[in-house]
Amino acid sequence: MSEPSTAARTLSGKQLAAELRTRTARLAAELTEAGIPPRLAIVSATEDESSAWYVRSLARAAQKSGLLCTLVDLGPQATTDGLRGTLERLGADPEVHGIILQTPLPPGVVTEDLTSSIPPAKDVDGANPVSLGRLLAGLPAFAPATAEAVLALLDHHAVPLSGRHAVVVGRSTVVGKPVSLLLLARDATVTVSHSRTPDLAATTRSGDILVAAAGRAGLITGEHVRPGAVVVDVGTNPTPDGGLAGDADAATVAATASALTPVPGGVGPVTTALLLLHTAEAARAAGEARR
Numbered sequence: 001m002s003e004p005s006t007a008a009r010t011l012s013g014k015q016l017a018a019e020l021r022t023r024t025a026r027l028a029a030e031l032t033e034a035g036i037p038p039r040l041a042i043v044s045a046t047e048d049e050s051s052a053w054y055v056r057s058l059a060r061a062a063q064k065s066g067l068l069c070t071l072v073d074l075g076p077q078a079t080t081d082g083l084r085g086t087l088e089r090l091g092a093d094p095e096v097h098g099i100i101l102q103t104p105l106p107p108g109v110v111t112e113d114l115t116s117s118i119p120p121a122k123d124v125d126g127a128n129p130v131s132l133g134r135l136l137a138g139l140p141a142f143a144p145a146t147a148e149a150v151l152a153l154l155d156h157h158a159v160p161l162s163g164r165h166a167v168v169v170g171r172s173t174v175v176g177k178p179v180s181l182l183l184l185a186r187d188a189t190v191t192v193s194h195s196r197t198p199d200l201a202a203t204t205r206s207g208d209i210l211v212a213a214a215g216r217a218g219l220i221t222g223e224h225v226r227p228g229a230v231v232v233d234v235g236t237n238p239t240p241d242g243g244l245a246g247d248a249d250a251a252t253v254a255a256t257a258s259a260l261t262p263v264p265g266g267v268g269p270v271t272t273a274l275l276l277l278h279t280a281e282a283a284r285a286a287g288e289a290r291r
């Protein structure tokens with residue numbers, strides 16, 4: 001666990017996550033009363049312990065917010081066809097409102113071959129290419145929850161975005177690309193960097209806002225940060241002692257940045273809370289469509 005040690009403001013996600021959970025619990029209670037108890041289904045196919053831990057904690061969080069949760073674990077021998085069949089069955093089940101396909105998947109199974117099988121209306125983690133395309137087009141869709149969490153956290157802490165230069169480190173479909181689109185939609189000027197960016201520090205130092213989503217513990221140090229910049233650390237890298245480290249080297253980054261999100265306790269809890277809110281919203285939309 002790493003906490004900023006100097007003057008940078010800590011942009012915690014805990015209060016925002018609690019507010020989102022309250023909204024979700026209210027909505028879930030109303031929907032349950034109306035005979036539409038929101039249900040999240042999580043499909044997994046791995047023996048990876050950190051993935052199993054995440055699924056359990058998400059299921060617990062869902063139940064605490066008054067959501068039902070179905071866990072479907074197909075095990076590490078699962079095939080593309082088996083997973084696709086499960087997603088299609090859950091997609092057709094009127095009692096399921098949100099579906100998450102948990103990664104990692106077994107060797108040889110490609111996430112992108114499966115995400116189209118999650119109906120966009122139930123795609124609470126914005127994984128289906130249709131959801132991503134709608135995000136690109138500026139149309140309503142569930143955004144990938146982590147990317148949305150970054151923006152929600154910046155808004156919660158009143159960090160202005162319009163006209164600011166945001167540098168994103170990472171270009172994955174789940175984090176880097178969608179967070180770049182969301183920042184662009186909020187009138188930030190966006191630079192996306194990745195493993196082939198020749199001088200990462202020179203690129204990241206040009207950012208007023210730096211979003212680190214590389215999955216490399218300690219990659220971002222003080223020398224990567226413009227003095228006074230706001231740093232959002234998306235990285236969750238397991239440490240040998242069983243903890244979590246961000247992509248930012250908190251001590252040196254906090255000495256240069258004006259604000260930094262902690263790991264854990266920053267983007268992570270907001271992401272979880274948004275997945276649950278999306279599920280309750282999907283259930284509400286399903287109820288409205290039925291009327």
Ligand code: NAP
Nearest residue numbers: 146170171172175194195213214215234235236267268271
């Ligand atoms: P990913 O699919 O592995 O993508 C990592 C990205 O970072 C890639 O685009 C890669 O570049 C880039 N990268 C890797 N090393 C780099 C380096 N040395 N310099 C510059 N760029 C580099 O990972 P992801 O799924 O996006 O996740 C990123 C991190 O966010 C992970 O730590 C993950 O655990 C965390 N995460 C957190 C949450 C949360 O709720 N807090 C949710 C999801 C993910 P290339 O494209 O060139 O390979």
